[in-house]
Amino acid sequence: MREAPAEAPHGILTARMVGQRRRPAVSSGVARLAVGFGLILLVGTLILCTPAASEDRTWVHPKDALFTAVSAICVTGLTVVDTPTHWSALGEVVILVLIQIGGLGYMVGTTVVMWALGRQIGIRDRNMLRLYYGAPSMHETFSFARSVAVFTFVAEAAGAIILWGAFRGEGVPSGQAAWWGIFHSVSAFNNAGFSLTGRDMTPYTGNPVILGTLIVLIVLGGIGFLPIVNLMRRRSFARLPLDNKLIYITSAALLASGMLFTAAVEWNNQRTLGGLDPVERPLVALFQSTSARTAGFSAIDMSGLHDQTKLATIGLMFVGAAAGSTGGGLKVGAFSLLFAVMVATIRGADDVSAFRKRIPQAVIQQATTLALYHVALLFGFGLALTFTVDRPFIDILFEAQSAISTVGLSTAGTVNFGADGHLVLILAMLAGRFSPVMLVLYMTRPRRKVPYHHPIDSVRLS
Numbered sequence: 001m002r003e004a005p006a007e008a009p010h011g012i013l014t015a016r017m018v019g020q021r022r023r024p025a026v027s028s029g030v031a032r033l034a035v036g037f038g039l040i041l042l043v044g045t046l047i048l049c050t051p052a053a054s055e056d057r058t059w060v061h062p063k064d065a066l067f068t069a070v071s072a073i074c075v076t077g078l079t080v081v082d083t084p085t086h087w088s089a090l091g092e093v094v095i096l097v098l099i100q101i102g103g104l105g106y107m108v109g110t111t112v113v114m115w116a117l118g119r120q121i122g123i124r125d126r127n128m129l130r131l132y133y134g135a136p137s138m139h140e141t142f143s144f145a146r147s148v149a150v151f152t153f154v155a156e157a158a159g160a161i162i163l164w165g166a167f168r169g170e171g172v173p174s175g176q177a178a179w180w181g182i183f184h185s186v187s188a189f190n191n192a193g194f195s196l197t198g199r200d201m202t203p204y205t206g207n208p209v210i211l212g213t214l215i216v217l218i219v220l221g222g223i224g225f226l227p228i229v230n231l232m233r234r235r236s237f238a239r240l241p242l243d244n245k246l247i248y249i250t251s252a253a254l255l256a257s258g259m260l261f262t263a264a265v266e267w268n269n270q271r272t273l274g275g276l277d278p279v280e281r282p283l284v285a286l287f288q289s290t291s292a293r294t295a296g297f298s299a300i301d302m303s304g305l306h307d308q309t310k311l312a313t314i315g316l317m318f319v320g321a322a323a324g325s326t327g328g329g330l331k332v333g334a335f336s337l338l339f340a341v342m343v344a345t346i347r348g349a350d351d352v353s354a355f356r357k358r359i360p361q362a363v364i365q366q367a368t369t370l371a372l373y374h375v376a377l378l379f380g381f382g383l384a385l386t387f388t389v390d391r392p393f394i395d396i397l398f399e400a401q402s403a404i405s406t407v408g409l410s411t412a413g414t415v416n417f418g419a420d421g422h423l424v425l426i427l428a429m430l431a432g433r434f435s436p437v438m439l440v441l442y443m444t445r446p447r448r449k450v451p452y453h454h455p456i457d458s459v460r461l462s
Contacts, residue, residue: 037073037102037434044069044098053091063419070426072098074433075326077193077296077408078399080415080422084196095194096183102433103190103221103326104152148225152189159185159217166209188217191327193296193408201287201299205280211287211299218295219255223247224325242357243333247322250332251293258289258316262309271304292316294327296408303411310394310411317405318374328406328432330374334367341368366443373439377404381428388420399425404432 048065051057064080068087071078072095081087087095164181168174180196187194197203204210220228227244234240237248263285266273273281284299291297292313305313320329336354341364344352352359382400389396395412402409403425417425 034434040098040101041069041073044073044094047094048087048091053088053094055086055088055091057088063422067422067426068095069098070429071408072192072194073102074406074429075099075102075190075192075294075328076403076406076429076433077187077195078403078410078414078425078429079194082198083194084198092179092183092196096186099190099192099194100186103186103192104149147229151225151229155217155220156182156185156189159189159213162213163210166207166213169209170204170207184214185217188214188295188297189221189326191218191221191294191296191321191325191406193291195297201297202301205276205284205299208283211283214295214297215287215290218290218293218297219251221326222293222295222321223251224322226324227322242355242359243323245355246333246336250319250336251322254293254316254319254332255286255289258292258312259286261312262288265306265309265312266300269304269306272300272309276300288313289316292407292409294320294329294405294407296402298409302409303413305411307394310398313409314398314401317401317407317409318378320405328404330371330405334370337364337367338371366440369443370436370439373436374404377428377431377435381424381431384424385417385421388424389417391416400428403428406433 045062045066047053048069049060049062051059053065054060067078067080070076083092083095160178160181162181163184164178167177167180172180183194183196186192195201201211201214224247227240227247230240230244231237231248237245240248259282263273263282266285267281268274273284276284287297287299293316318330319335320331321327323331323333337352337359340354340359341352352364378397378401381404382397385396385400386393391412398409398411399414399417401407406429414422414425
């Protein structure tokens, strides 16, 4: 039986057996993704249920263990128990491992393991890696995954060393400061938002080293490996691919606008920025803007935010980080494409372009589909939460978006949402983290071209 190569979207080559029907590669990829994360989640939950994982050496309620495990593997940061006082050293290690697996990605993690064991991965797994992480070519996917892992560990190690010194400077004992440095570095790079301080980053608003290091780690993890490597290699913004340019421009615009809006609205709010020294407020505002892009750390009392800032933060959480990064959300690339579509439509242009590059119609349709899908997720889970908890609607919407975009910020306290609300949030975190990846895999699957077209008709828009 001979093989014929078939060109798939974005240049992916998949082998099809001529004269024989084969199971679509995407189905196998999605199944592997679901089973892999499901098994890891199950093991993590079972360990967190044991007395050895709790500080008081008692069995942990399965719901609390499951919620924590899901929040960690989805790199969210929402919690129903106080992390430093409830979990033992073992529990904290389990949470950290789940964060690393969830942030680095199941496929990259398994690739590194196979690399260490001297094995090889199949073409379907390589397709999944390329689609999700943006590897330049099929041939380079394996070495690319290895480079992603090395980049991750180097960044986290550097962040851990800096944070260890900064926490030591704040009077934290050396051993505890080292563990805090490792934990917060991994949590920040993977945009998870879990913290061991007991009060998040509110005690360190006057420490620019801690906040600055966390900002850098969050941004690195939220941009992803490929854009950073491309910028280092090409040393010129003009020579970057369109995707990388949009990531950098949109990320910078969102960070700056979020910082300026937060500072303007909360400057005199005594419950947030107004209670800080004026010198500290700009950096804290930048920290909050950065964290809202799926990281989940906070240096102020989130419940004290004005409703305007809550709504703006929901917008930042909705957009999220870059594709192929550790963060969640719609992704800045898709958001910038929708903006480009709007500009082109208003101008009456036939093609959608950015930086003198024309954007394929298929990519525009996929970005639109993802955006509408995220709106549907927010509507559905937001509506579900209104049936489970009696809270102001803005706080319910905030919690739903925080879970869907795997951010971890909360203005009403996740613990106050009750058992039913916690179940809804678990589903929201899982759906927000994994279903968009599966949707992208499905949309970019190889398919046959339709040999005919339906007649054109129009629909009134207003």
